[in-house]
Amino acid sequence: MKKLVIDPVTRVEGHGKVTIHLDENNKVKDSFFHIVEFRGFERFIQGHPYWEAPVLVQRLCGICPVSHHLAAAKAIDQIVGINPEDLSLPAQKIRKLLHFGQVFQSHALHFFYLASPDLLFGVNADPAKRNVAEVAIEHLDLAKKGILMRKFGQEIIKTIAGKRIHGISAVPGGVHKKITLQDRDYFLNSKDIPSIDAMINWSKEIIEFLKGYHDLNKKWLNEFAKYPSGHLGLVNKENGFLELYDGNLRALDADGEVILNDIPSDDYIQYFNEGVEKWSYLKFPYLKDLGKDKGWNRVGPLARLNVCNGIETPFAEEERIIFKLSTNGKINNKTMYSHWARLIEMLYCAEMMKKLLNDEDILSNDLVRKGERRSEGIGIIEAPRGTLIHHYEVDNRDRITRCNLIVSTTHNNEPMNQAVKWVANNVISGEPKITEGMLNQVEVAIRAYDPCLSCATHALGQMPLHVTLIDHNGEHIDERKR
Amino acid sequence: MNENVEKKYIIFGIGNSGRQDDGLGWAFLDLLNKNEFKKASFEYKYQLQIEDAELICNYNTVIFVDASKNELIKGYNFYTCKSSNKHSFSTHALLPETILYLSEHLYDHKPKAYILEIQGYEWELKSGLTKTASENLNKAIEFFNQKTFLKHIKTEHDKSHK
Numbered sequence: 309m310k311k312l313v314i315d316p317v318t319r320v321e322g323h324g325k326v327t328i329h330l331d332e333n334n335k336v337k338d339s340f341f342h343i344v345e346f347r348g349f350e351r352f353i354q355g356h357p358y359w360e361a362p363v364l365v366q367r368l369c370g371i372c373p374v375s376h377h378l379a380a381a382k383a384i385d386q387i388v389g390i391n392p393e394d395l396s397l398p399a400q401k402i403r404k405l406l407h408f409g410q411v412f413q414s415h416a417l418h419f420f421y422l423a424s425p426d427l428l429f430g431v432n433a434d435p436a437k438r439n440v441a442e443v444a445i446e447h448l449d450l451a452k453k454g455i456l457m458r459k460f461g462q463e464i465i466k467t468i469a470g471k472r473i474h475g476i477s478a479v480p481g482g483v484h485k486k487i488t489l490q491d492r493d494y495f496l497n498s499k500d501i502p503s504i505d506a507m508i509n510w511s512k513e514i515i516e517f518l519k520g521y522h523d524l525n526k527k528w529l530n531e532f533a534k535y536p537s538g539h540l541g542l543v544n545k546e547n548g549f550l551e552l553y554d555g556n557l558r559a560l561d562a563d564g565e566v567i568l569n570d571i572p573s574d575d576y577i578q579y580f581n582e583g584v585e586k587w588s589y590l591k592f593p594y595l596k597d598l599g600k601d602k603g604w605n606r607v608g609p610l611a612r613l614n615v616c617n618g619i620e621t622p623f624a625e626e627e628r629i630i631f632k633l634s635t636n637g638k639i640n641n642k643t644m645y646s647h648w649a650r651l652i653e654m655l656y657c658a659e660m661m662k663k664l665l666n667d668e669d670i671l672s673n674d675l676v677r678k679g680e681r682r683s684e685g686i687g688i689i690e691a692p693r694g695t696l697i698h699h700y701e702v703d704n705r706d707r708i709t710r711c712n713l714i715v716s717t718t719h720n721n722e723p724m725n726q727a728v729k730w731v732a733n734n735v736i737s738g739e740p741k742i743t744e745g746m747l748n749q750v751e752v753a754i755r756a757y758d759p760c761l762s763c764a765t766h767a768l769g770q771m772p773l774h775v776t777l778i779d780h781n782g783e784h785i786d787e788r789k790r
Numbered sequence: 791m792n793e794n795v796e797k798k799y800i801i802f803g804i805g806n807s808g809r810q811d812d813g814l815g816w817a818f819l820d821l822l823n824k825n826e827f828k829k830a831s832f833e834y835k836y837q838l839q840i841e842d843a844e845l846i847c848n849y850n851t852v853i854f855v856d857a858s859k860n861e862l863i864k865g866y867n868f869y870t871c872k873s874s875n876k877h878s879f880s881t882h883a884l885l886p887e888t889i890l891y892l893s894e895h896l897y898d899h900k901p902k903a904y905i906l907e908i909q910g911y912e913w914e915l916k917s918g919l920t921k922t923a924s925e926n927l928n929k930a931i932e933f934f935n936q937k938t939f940l941k942h943i944k945t946e947h948d949k950s951h952k
Contacts, residue, residue: 349915352915352916364808373836417839417840420840421840436875439875440840440884440888440892441888441892441895442875444891444892444895444896445895448895448896451892451896452896454840455840455841455843455844455896458840458841459841459844462841
């Protein structure tokens, strides 16, 4: 049996490798997407005072530290006796603005840097061509807009949290500072950076571009890495609409039937278990009722658009309806539609940022609330890549005694494995030779989930991609480095 | 005018102080701050990102300081960073060379650029540098403070304009 290894998917988001096991006839026998880095963060944080959690957990990730910061903050709010609805309105709105800025910049980064090279040049293009540097040369305007959109989100984060990475905004029971008029005008008046209106317009333009791409490549997009799965996400507690900051958990099965019916996020532990496999350090969450084999769910933009009843902002809702019509209103199990869903969310975030920037509450000094101390706190938000769960227990000396984190990429562990299996079975199996294009397709399938396999060290001297081909005797018969 | 524009240099400290020696880049900037080094703007970065290509347009000289897993004879290495379309797959971070490449192609800006790599040894989830990495950091700072690096920059610049 041959074993094809793609290793690592880079150390920046953690160690990851793909192994595709082939038999003597080059038929795929099995495939795995391994996460081989063990972070130990849950243990690391034990013993620290609870108020340090929102700051410490940001070290988990350089791409979405704000998501970890806010999920931890929501959990710590509960420890100081404050439920999400008890926060002052200004604090809620400032946190949401921070969150929308984070999701907006993260989605922009993914589309312009990671997804657009695949889409613009094709998955079979030479890797030397299929990268952001070439996008910069051949699609100058698109590349510049991408940078400015990413920068806009980063500036929102910097304004609220003080720094673009590892800043501090949320404190137990609220936020530590308001937004000033000067801060707000910076985003509205177009003097120093393109305004929020430009962000909305550019988001709409990019959706139009992607819809055009879908029209031209419908067959491939409909089929590539399509497989049945459950879909999980938060929805608004009142109307079931798309919700990124605070809501109820809803899951649908591959046919669109409700399998988790708007449960309060604090009850997640009653419904979820986490499985382990000896070949991966990343756990496999699943719904208890359905069991490990059937209870896993996709999370992230595609799942969120599948589970929500609607979107509260007008332009994004218009686009959601078009998106839903592409599957005749049915649930969407097509992996490559994740990119389209991500851009609709980007537009939603831009519209929400505009709404919040024009809300007088964000200028208020009513920032922190206090309640009755508790020993446990749960914070769940929708991070850019999907549902993110932080759960802490503390002792009477304010020290964290237990921490459980289920990050978005953990939920997507099994879905990414399914995507790799699809490519292995449909693209690689039976072929006499493994081509660059085939390897690219493995990457494209994983990349649709925008995986963040937990940020680790990066340090100079790392090889970003290492491919090894091993035959059935365990001999390395081929090796490629990118 | 942005105050950054008035400064000729920008120094990126790249890394993660919560990952032992991966914090070398940030520690380097911390020491410069402590010594009240005013000649440059400082950017603490977890990773280099696409928007940094725009940021460096405000500067004539860019220095990227990062931890390194390479075996370095002096414990550090200072060299010219050349524009390149090098890239990595499935990652959200960019290489210093790619930042220069993007700045050149998107904004027609070609600053002088250098990489200062400092050797590290341990990368686990823990605060604080290892003893040997700290020694390497001090050597790198000494090199920097002796203005050797400025001489190096001038020499490299002269070479490139001959």
